[in-house]
Amino acid sequence: MNGFFIKRMPKAVIISLWSALLFLPFKGLQAAGLLFLFLFLALLVITVASRLSGPLFRTAEVIRKNAAGLIPGDSRYLLLLILPALTLPLFFRNYILDVAVLAGIYIILALALNVVVGFTGLLNLGFVAYYAIGAYSFALLNTRLGLGFWSALPLSVIITTAAGLVFAAPALRLKGDYLALVTLGFGEIVRITLNNWDSFTKGPNGISGIDPPSFFGITLAALSSFYYLVLFFVVLAVIVIRRVHASKIGRAWIALREDEIAASAMGIRSIRYKLYAVSFGAFWAGLAGCLFAAKMRFISPESFTFMESVLILSMVILGGLGSIAGVIIGAVILVALPEALRDIQMYRMLALGAGVVLLMIFRPQGLFGGSSASRS
Amino acid sequence: MLLEVRAVSKHFGGIRALEEVTFSVKQGMILSIIGPNGAGKTTLFNCLTGFMKPTRGSIIFSGSNISRLPADRINRLGISRTFQNIRLFKSMSVLENVLVAQHARIRSGLLPIIAHMPSFLNEEASVRQTAYEYLAFIGLESFAEQGAGNLPYGAQRRLEIARALASEPQLILLDEPSAGMNPLETDEMMTTIRKMQELGKTIILIEHDMKFVMGISDRIVVLDHGVKIAEGPPHEVRNNPLVIEAYLGKETH
Numbered sequence: 001m002n003g004f005f006i007k008r009m010p011k012a013v014i015i016s017l018w019s020a021l022l023f024l025p026f027k028g029l030q031a032a033g034l035l036f037l038f039l040f041l042a043l044l045v046i047t048v049a050s051r052l053s054g055p056l057f058r059t060a061e062v063i064r065k066n067a068a069g070l071i072p073g074d075s076r077y078l079l080l081l082i083l084p085a086l087t088l089p090l091f092f093r094n095y096i097l098d099v100a101v102l103a104g105i106y107i108i109l110a111l112a113l114n115v116v117v118g119f120t121g122l123l124n125l126g127f128v129a130y131y132a133i134g135a136y137s138f139a140l141l142n143t144r145l146g147l148g149f150w151s152a153l154p155l156s157v158i159i160t161t162a163a164g165l166v167f168a169a170p171a172l173r174l175k176g177d178y179l180a181l182v183t184l185g186f187g188e189i190v191r192i193t194l195n196n197w198d199s200f201t202k203g204p205n206g207i208s209g210i211d212p213p214s215f216f217g218i219t220l221a222a223l224s225s226f227y228y229l230v231l232f233f234v235v236l237a238v239i240v241i242r243r244v245h246a247s248k249i250g251r252a253w254i255a256l257r258e259d260e261i262a263a264s265a266m267g268i269r270s271i272r273y274k275l276y277a278v279s280f281g282a283f284w285a286g287l288a289g290c291l292f293a294a295k296m297r298f299i300s301p302e303s304f305t306f307m308e309s310v311l312i313l314s315m316v317i318l319g320g321l322g323s324i325a326g327v328i329i330g331a332v333i334l335v336a337l338p339e340a341l342r343d344i345q346m347y348r349m350l351a352l353g354a355g356v357v358l359l360m361i362f363r364p365q366g367l368f369g370g371s372s373a374s375r376s
Numbered sequence: 377m378l379l380e381v382r383a384v385s386k387h388f389g390g391i392r393a394l395e396e397v398t399f400s401v402k403q404g405m406i407l408s409i410i411g412p413n414g415a416g417k418t419t420l421f422n423c424l425t426g427f428m429k430p431t432r433g434s435i436i437f438s439g440s441n442i443s444r445l446p447a448d449r450i451n452r453l454g455i456s457r458t459f460q461n462i463r464l465f466k467s468m469s470v471l472e473n474v475l476v477a478q479h480a481r482i483r484s485g486l487l488p489i490i491a492h493m494p495s496f497l498n499e500e501a502s503v504r505q506t507a508y509e510y511l512a513f514i515g516l517e518s519f520a521e522q523g524a525g526n527l528p529y530g531a532q533r534r535l536e537i538a539r540a541l542a543s544e545p546q547l548i549l550l551d552e553p554s555a556g557m558n559p560l561e562t563d564e565m566m567t568t569i570r571k572m573q574e575l576g577k578t579i580i581l582i583e584h585d586m587k588f589v590m591g592i593s594d595r596i597v598v599l600d601h602g603v604k605i606a607e608g609p610p611h612e613v614r615n616n617p618l619v620i621e622a623y624l625g626k627e628t629h
Contacts, residue, residue, distance in 0.1 A: 240490050247489040247496070248475075248482040251468075255476045258465035265425060265459075266543055267451035267480040 012043035015361065019354070039354075046362060085231055089224035097223045101295060103335040104230035105288050108237050110315040110331040111324065112284035115241060117313065118322035119250060120277035121257030122172075123180040126187020127312055129167075130282040132304035134160040134289025136194060139207040139299050149213035153290045160286025161279045168278035172271055187309050195301040206300025213294050230291055237284055242324060244280070253277050254322075318359065319366055326368025377436075378403045378578050379424075379547060384433035384443070386419050386602075393419040395602045396433070401547070401595075406569065406579045408589045410613075411599035412622060417582045418460060420599070421549050424580075425457045426450040437547070452480045456545035458536040460552050460582070466525030470516055470535055473524050474507040477542035507542060514538040514568065530561045537568065541577075548572065550581040554588050566592050590614065598622065 016039035024032040089097055113127045137156035141147045147155070171182045194201045201207065212219055213229060244250055252273045255263040264270050293299050311334060319330025341351060359366070379401040386394040394416045401407050409417050422428040424435060426447035435443040442450050456477075465473050482503060488496035511517040514534045519527060524535060533553060540548050553569065554562045562585065569592055572579060583589045589596065589610070596613040598606040600622040606613050613619055 243490055243492060244486070247484070247500070248479050249486070249489065251472060251476050252479055254468060254472075255465050258467060259463050261427065261447075262459065262463035262465065263476070264447040265427075265451060265457055265463075266477045266539065267448050268476070269448050 012040055012047065015043060016040040019357075042358075046358070050362065082231075082235065089227055094223050097227050099335060099339050101223070101227050101230050103332050104227075104234045105291050105295070106312070106315060106331040106335050107234050107328050108284055108288040108291070109312050110319070110327045111237050111241055112281040112288065113312050114316045114322065114324070114327045115253070115284075116277050116281040117316055118327070119245065119253040119257065120274060122274060122277065123176070123183070124278075124281075124309075125180050125184040125313070126190075126306075126309055127183070127281070127285060128304045128306070128308040129187045129190040130160050130164055130285035131289045131292070131308070131312075132190050132194060132301070133163050133282075134286030135293040135299050135304070136201060136207070136289075137286070138290040138293045139210050140201070142210050142293075143207055149211065149294060153287070156290050157283055157286045160289065161283045164279040164282025165275060168275055172274045172278070184306070184309075187306060191301050191304050191306075194304070201301075204301060206298055206302075208298040210293050210297045210299070212297060226295060230295075233287060233291065237287075238324065238328070241284075245324070249273070249276060314356065317366055318356075320368040321366060323366070323368045326366055329368065330366070377401065378438060379580075380436040381420075381424070382434045382436065384420070384423060384430045384435060386416070386423055386428060387431045392602050394423070394430070394599075397599070397602070397604050398433075399597050399604065399607055401578060401580060403546075403578055404573065404576060405594040406573055406581070406592055408593040408596045409580065409582050409599060410584070410586075410589055410596060414601075415599040415622075416602040417599055418551060419602075421457060421551055421580075421582065424450075424549060425455060451543055451545070454544075454546040455549065456540040456543045456547075457549035458533075458540050458551055458553065460555065462532050462536055464524040464532055464535060464539075466523070468524055469521050470511065470524050470527065471504070471507055471520040473535060473539050474510050474542045475503060477539045478503050478506065478544075480543065510538045510542045513541070513571070530557050533557065533565075534568070537572075541572065545577070547578045547580065550579065552582055552584065554583060554585050562588060 016036045019039055020032040020036035023035050088100060092100075109127070109131060112130075113124065116122050116124050116127070134156050137159045138152050141152040141155055142149075167186055171179060171186070174182055195204055197203065213226070215225075215229075245253075252263065252268045253276075255266065255268060256270055256273055260270055292303070296303075315330040315334050316327050317330070318333060319326030319328065337352070377400045381397060381399050383396045383398050384394055385392070385396055397416075397420065399407075409420065411417055419428065423430045423443070426442070426445050426449065430443050433443065434441050437450075437453060437455060440453075442453060442455075445453075465476060468476070482499060484493075484496040484499050487493070508517055508520065511520055514537055516527075516531060516535055516538060519531065524532070527535060533555075537548075537550065537553065540550075550569070554565050557565060566588060569579060569581070581593075593610055596606075596608065596610055597604060598613060598616070598619050600618075605618045605622060606616045608616075
């Protein structure tokens, strides 16, 4: 234990000193000193905790393995997810439900991005584009053509998927950083187009008066019913993505991420499967966009900025690239955290940034990512 | 003839990596390609498997010209390979590595996959069964659930061969299968390659270990500076003065 501390101590000192120095010019000596102390103590606690968590994780693994025999297949994760989620509206006020609906939409988005970035290894910095296309298709179909929720939804999802295919086809000739830059550009192009095409999208004023969804003639205007609608789509997304992940398609995606040359030597058409991944991701992002539009009943280009892409990507990275459960938790944390930290609003982004730095130092593979996901 | 390489040249700017290389491979034989470092052996493999396009010449595999086809297409036509620097899907399990190789033979589309239709479930079960058989063939079935990246070096090489076999090719190209192995593992590798021949596979291999090459090959092609300098059965090639010169240098007086 002593040797362990001597090894880790300098790292903790350096990290806290460095952060404090960065902080110094902005808030003065006292604040910097406080930050140093706070970070140093936090790092000590984290090191000790990570030291102790090893055996804890192993025990949890043993329990999980033994429990796996009792409940079969897919259902064991879904049960964990659904039971508390189903009862949520019974116990909580509208505010919590509102956050939960938002979390649900972000879970779908993060799961979709995870297919592209986590499974297939195609870094996408403009993923919000598909979200925006889904939301705007839905809003326009609804307000201009008067289509109801259940007919506008599939149409918008089809439009988004097609957009995904069309824009990805030329971009996928690029790899790595270059691809990331093109996707970043794509995200901006979509937002700026929406912002400036006044006659069609009403520009920065946005589109208002979107109808809430209805179900067999009953309008689902109540928050709790909308919550169940979102929950349904979250569960659907989890099931479908899990199943595709565990099929030849998912294996092809991961093989492409791990080693594209070896994958094509095994007969996998790399461009085709990358296109599948992007359009599959766009499909779910479009769906999330529809839900967002139906929930807010008003959308404008402001909701689809680059920061939104970054937020979705952070959810995927926080939870762990490629891990479905991890991504869900990452999305919930990043939606809930800002709400919880509302009282100390000023330091919210600071805390978030520090959190990401700490995560990258101590758990680069994300909270729940496998040890190898970060290598790719 | 299963494979005919006709006057294949590969130039990189002014460098002639391959120059008018011609040879052919009969069904069921083991052919070794040898030559000093930089002779163009791996370039030849890359041309055969579609990772490079020959500058000139043609490659005829079971009657059709494959010299302009992409790598994935060539694999589906029946040529599979291993790599000199092992290229496994490291974060996947050993079993999944073999499953990926069976990709092209799985028919189920998106709908059966999402709905978990019986056709998909049956197919998946049978594919897994086949994957286990290939792992058993290569002696890795007890490692099936382990991460491929955690296997010891020799086992990783064998897994690459299992993966190549699992795409059910007629022709398998092995790039230095015994590189970095100890004598015991090398012997096992020879046995494995003979077993592959008994399965009816045709094998081309690049190898530096002469004992290995002489012991296993039906025919040997010798490359030097991109040119084929000799071809024939092992006992002929061994005594060919050109080959000795390429390896040992010319005698000076």
